[in-house]
Amino acid sequence: MDDTSVSSLSNDQVSYRGLREWIETVDGLGELLRVNNASWDAEMGSITQMLTEKSRGNAPAILFDNVPGYEEGYRTLYGSLSSVKRVALTLGLPLEHERKADIVQRYYDRMQNMKLIPPEMVDTGPVLENILTGDSINVLKFPVPRHHEQDKARYIGTANCVISQDPDDGSYNLGTYRNQVYDAKTIGCQITEGKHGRIHRDKYFERGEECKFAILVGMDPLLYMLSASPLPEDVSELDFAGGLRGEAIRCVKGPYTGFPIPADAEIVIEGVARPGKVKEEGPFGEWMGYYSDDSVPRPYVEVKTILHRNDPIITCAPQHKPVDETGLLKGIAGSAEIWRALEACGLPDILGVWNHEGGPATRFTAIQIKQRYPGHSRNVLHVASNCQGGAYAGKWTVVVDEDIDAGDLDQVLWAMSTRFDPDTDVDIIKKAWASKRDPLYLPGNFNNRILIDACIPYDQLLKGVFPPVVDVSNKLRKQIREKFSHLPFPQD
Numbered sequence: 001m002d003d004t005s006v007s008s009l010s011n012d013q014v015s016y017r018g019l020r021e022w023i024e025t026v027d028g029l030g031e032l033l034r035v036n037n038a039s040w041d042a043e044m045g046s047i048t049q050m051l052t053e054k055s056r057g058n059a060p061a062i063l064f065d066n067v068p069g070y071e072e073g074y075r076t077l078y079g080s081l082s083s084v085k086r087v088a089l090t091l092g093l094p095l096e097h098e099r100k101a102d103i104v105q106r107y108y109d110r111m112q113n114m115k116l117i118p119p120e121m122v123d124t125g126p127v128l129e130n131i132l133t134g135d136s137i138n139v140l141k142f143p144v145p146r147h148h149e150q151d152k153a154r155y156i157g158t159a160n161c162v163i164s165q166d167p168d169d170g171s172y173n174l175g176t177y178r179n180q181v182y183d184a185k186t187i188g189c190q191i192t193e194g195k196h197g198r199i200h201r202d203k204y205f206e207r208g209e210e211c212k213f214a215i216l217v218g219m220d221p222l223l224y225m226l227s228a229s230p231l232p233e234d235v236s237e238l239d240f241a242g243g244l245r246g247e248a249i250r251c252v253k254g255p256y257t258g259f260p261i262p263a264d265a266e267i268v269i270e271g272v273a274r275p276g277k278v279k280e281e282g283p284f285g286e287w288m289g290y291y292s293d294d295s296v297p298r299p300y301v302e303v304k305t306i307l308h309r310n311d312p313i314i315t316c317a318p319q320h321k322p323v324d325e326t327g328l329l330k331g332i333a334g335s336a337e338i339w340r341a342l343e344a345c346g347l348p349d350i351l352g353v354w355n356h357e358g359g360p361a362t363r364f365t366a367i368q369i370k371q372r373y374p375g376h377s378r379n380v381l382h383v384a385s386n387c388q389g390g391a392y393a394g395k396w397t398v399v400v401d402e403d404i405d406a407g408d409l410d411q412v413l414w415a416m417s418t419r420f421d422p423d424t425d426v427d428i429i430k431k432a433w434a435s436k437r438d439p440l441y442l443p444g445n446f447n448n449r450i451l452i453d454a455c456i457p458y459d460q461l462l463k464g465v466f467p468p469v470v471d472v473s474n475k476l477r478k479q480i481r482e483k484f485s486h487l488p489f490p491q492d
Contacts, residue, residue: 368405
């Protein structure tokens with residue numbers, strides 16, 4: 001990868017190094033909760049859901065320690081990115097924002113001219129402290145959770161990075177795909193159609209060749225976030241992470257795969273999938289809040305090598321009905337990519353983009369604009385719902401005026417209730433790219449989606465005939481805040 005531009009804002013930079021330093025930083029912010037003696041069997045996942053489901057981006061990260069039946073020091077981290085503040089920390093952005101969409105804007109600005117920095121290959125690192133091969137391989141030596149009561153099995157990969165290589169150009173991709181544990185030496189790797197890891201695997205299988213994977217199940221949350229999020233085409237997640245950090249990600253060569261593996265990763269599983277070799281996989285409680293895939297034959301991975309640090313930490317993402325970690329982190333990254341696409345198409349005055357947590361991810365996207373011409377709002381709707389950041393599994397796309405905060409669901413619903421006419425202000429897109437995690441996906445993995453124009457009609461806006469909004473002016477708000485500073489006014 002060359003220095004392709006993907007915008008750098010001032011001196012923002014990721015300030016920590018690796019998962020353990022990230023945990024220390026989060027603990028110092030008062031956003032880490034330590035829980036002892038929780039079982040791997042549904043207790044960890046249930047505790048996480050109960051602490052997260054009403055949080056709206058303010059849940060703690062949860063470090064489970066002293067897991068019954070496992071070695072002291074073997075830990076499991078849930079919910080690393082279930083707060084807006086920790087997402088900001090992970091991306092190297094300011095920790096405080098007046099409105100949710102501001103973090104998207106800062107992230108988008110960073111993306112514009114940021115210099116990509118390829119990984120630096122080194123001879124050794126903490127991930128090589130323990131190398132398991134042959135009879136010593138056992139993925140269940142770690143406290144692998146059964147996340148939900150109705151999951152068929154334990155899943156070691158939920159907040160993970162699955163590294164695959166394109167057989168044509170040799171490039172690497174990091175994606176987040178779930179990994180069911182079948183036994184000590186065999187795990188699943190469910191990859192949805194259209195995802196880069198699936199494309200890589202299909203290429204190998206079509207040629208009758210095996211496909212190697214390296215699966216990180218304990219790593220820097222920055223890599224997890226990037227692997228689970230849309231990035232500009234042809235941009236390596238490792239290069240992008242280096243750009244955000246301001247220095248190269250140090251990597252060692254995987255003993256089995258030869259892939260670049262972050263040197264400070266906690267646990268890495270190397271293995272191979274073979275054409276025609278499948279096992280029944282699922283069901284699993286997925287990111288849309290439903291159990292999916294009752295049990296479907298899918299390719300699996302034969303484990304060839306396990307690398308891990310002393311006292312390793314598994315990273316897990318809570319997957320449950322919203323609000324959950326996956327919806328938040330995918331939503332922020334997806335919002336930034338939608339913003340990028342809108343401006344790349346020449347659409348002016350994009351003021352905010354937010355994928356609402358209850359969606360989850362890109363299922364409910366609100367976009368705030370300043371209308372500049374007739375049809376501006378419709379242009380925005382169609383680009384946002386069809387670009388890379390919004391195309392996969394989208395359902396609702398709403399555009400609102402400049403006086404509506406795209407990240408405030410109450411304001412968005414008010415605009416939909418008072419500025420939207422069901423007869424004239426709705427468009428339907430049929431046979432779009434769906435996800436089989438959606439209980440209403442259509443045969444062939446399609447879905448239909450709705451576009452809502454909740455802006456003041458442009459002709460009424462231009463003529464100034466739309467009724468004025470009942471609100472406190474910015475000038476008077478400032479005066480009142482200064483005069484009555486002792487009152488607990490909510491932040492705008």
